[in-house]
Amino acid sequence: MNRENIVSIQSQVFDGFCGNNVASFVLRRRGHVPKILNTVQYYSKYKHKGVETKHDEMKTILSEFKAEMASLSSNDNNNIHFLTGYIKTKECVEAVINSILELKNAKTKKKCDHMNGKMKATKEKKENENGHTICYHGSDTIPYNDHCIDNSEKYCVENLINLNFFWLCDPVLGDNGKLYVDKDVVQSYKSCIPFVDIITPNQFELELLCDMKISSENDVMKCILFLLNKGIKLVIVTSVHYLFDTDHLYLYVGFLNNKKVVSFKYKIFRFHFHVCGCGDLFASLLLSFILRHRGNILLIISKVLNILHNVIKNSLTWEELKIIENQDIIASDGLCDNLIKEEPVCV
Ligand code: PXL
Numbered sequence: 001m002n003r004e005n006i007v008s009i010q011s012q013v014f015d016g017f018c019g020n021n022v023a024s025f026v027l028r029r030r031g032h033v034p035k036i037l038n039t040v041q042y043y044s045k046y047k048h049k050g051v052e053t054k055h056d057e058m059k060t061i062l063s064e065f066k067a068e069m070a071s072l073s074s075n076d077n078n079n080i081h082f083l084t085g086y087i088k089t090k091e092c093v094e095a096v097i098n099s100i101l102e103l104k105n106a107k108t109k110k111k112c113d114h115m116n117g118k119m120k121a122t123k124e125k126k127e128n129e130n131g132h133t134i135c136y137h138g139s140d141t142i143p144y145n146d147h148c149i150d151n152s153e154k155y156c157v158e159n160l161i162n163l164n165f166f167w168l169c170d171p172v173l174g175d176n177g178k179l180y181v182d183k184d185v186v187q188s189y190k191s192c193i194p195f196v197d198i199i200t201p202n203q204f205e206l207e208l209l210c211d212m213k214i215s216s217e218n219d220v221m222k223c224i225l226f227l228l229n230k231g232i233k234l235v236i237v238t239s240v241h242y243l244f245d246t247d248h249l250y251l252y253v254g255f256l257n258n259k260k261v262v263s264f265k266y267k268i269f270r271f272h273f274h275v276c277g278c279g280d281l282f283a284s285l286l287l288s289f290i291l292r293h294r295g296n297i298l299l300i301i302s303k304v305l306n307i308l309h310n311v312i313k314n315s316l317t318w319e320e321l322k323i324i325e326n327q328d329i330i331a332s333d334g335l336c337d338n339l340i341k342e343e344p345v346c347v
Contacts, residue, residue: 002077004291005035007065009058009096010085010172010280011045012038017321018045018277019086019172023284025323029331030288037061039087045276048180055091062099070106079164080107083287085280086172088181093188100167101195107165155262157290157297160255161233166197168290170283173205175276194231198290200283203240214240217250217265217345224254225261234297238282239268246270252345253301264298264342266305271312277321281330282308289334298342303334310337 006027011019020036027034037058042050072078082100087093157163171189174180186208193199193209207214210223220240227235237252249270254263285304293300310329315322323330 002079004032005069005078005080006032006083006287006291007035007037007080008083008085008284009037009039009087010083011040011042011088013042013044014050015044016046016277017323018280022277022280022321022323023083023085025327026281026284026330027288029327030285030292031331032288032291034083035065039092052088053092055089055095058092058095059099062095066099066103066106069103077164078107081165081287081291082167083170083283084167085170085283086180087185090182090184090188093185093192097188097192097195104165104195155255155257155296155298156294157234157300158294160297161197161290163291163294167195168198168200168283168287169196170200170279171205171209172279173201173208175202175204175279177204193227196232198234198236198286199227199232200236200238200279200286202238202279206237215242220250220252221254221261221263221345224252224263228254228256228261236286236301238279241270251301251305253297253342255297263345265345266301266340266342268305268340269309271316273312273316275315275319275321278308278312281311281321281323285330285334293333299339302339302341305340306334306337307332309340 008020008023008027010023013019013021020038024034024036038053039058040048040050040052042048069078069080080103084096087096169189169192172180173186173189190209201209203214206220206223210226212219212223214220214223220237224235224237233255235252235254240250240252241248242250247270249268251266251268252263253265254261256262282304285307286300289300289304293303307329311321311323311326314326314329329336
């Protein structure tokens with residue numbers, strides 16, 4: 001049986017929409033059953049008053065999850081997907097990283113044991129049948145999906161990341177030059193980069209992770225290349241603004257294809273809407289589309305941007321994202337209106 005375990009580790013607020021207040025609603029409304037770990041319980045995204053989950057408490061919950069995953073039969077395909085967002089302290093980021101890595105190692109080991117068991121059984125069966133040994137070549141590849149019929153087959157998300165286990169890390173650090181988390185969290189994220197599968201920084205977060213100021217497309221490309229070289233499979237820079245074009249934001253996506261960097265950009269109309277939570281909405285939608293739609297990552301990003309655009313457009317007269325009121329758009333396939341088309345970026 002294929003079981004989906006989405007673990008969303010983010011903030012929770014008493015009032016408003018950010019972190020898990022967005023992700024838990026979005027994922028459930030789209031038919032997932034996420035496991036939710038709240039890193040803080042604040043009054044709101046603007047008033048960081050309240051309680052912070054201690055790293056030991058986070059470890060306790062994650063250890064229980066690890067034990068539960070370990071107790072399951074290796075015949076069951078327990079897919080695990082981590083979605084991480086706002087984490088306030090270095091100790092908590094490190095507790096999360098360690099748990100993700102332990103689970104990943106345990107899953108890899110279980111899979112190997114399972115394959116070895118299968119190989120042994122097949123070998124014995126063949127020996128019994130034929131009286132001699134036949135070499136068995138096990139396959140551990142993810143099957144192609146029938147969405148991959150267009151000529152962008154090479155951009156299929158299932159070819160870029162292992163859909164049985166991945167970590168989508170939204171490295172929530174801050175925006176527009178302002179940090180929301182402890183300063184030393186930046187270093188923790190830098191050290192976990194090699195273990196992340198998908199990363200979704202905004203411009204400020206990208207600058208912090210790569211120690212570089214971004215003022216041109218060339219700078220963005222240098223950062224994307226830096227992250228890909230460290231081992232990240234899919235880099236999505238969610239919002240870059242340039243002084244020469246204040247009416248638009250740019251989203252960049254980069255990944256490796258036959259060891260070459262492939263990069264595309266999306267030119268997005270810029271609403272004058274300065275409400276946090278849009279990044280959280282983007283990341284949770286992205287996770288859902290990757291799992292449910294699969295196929296061409298460029299099309300997935302277009303659909304997610306389309307939903308985001310419509311939710312923001314319908315929230316403009318308020319000081320908050322209208323998540324509940326736009327639930328049908330959030331649950332949709334993202335195909336209404338015109339999709340923003342990607343443009344190739346030459347590196
Ligand atoms: O949207 C990012 C975010 C998440 N969680 C909390 C925040 C913010 C941004 O301000 O304050 C608590």
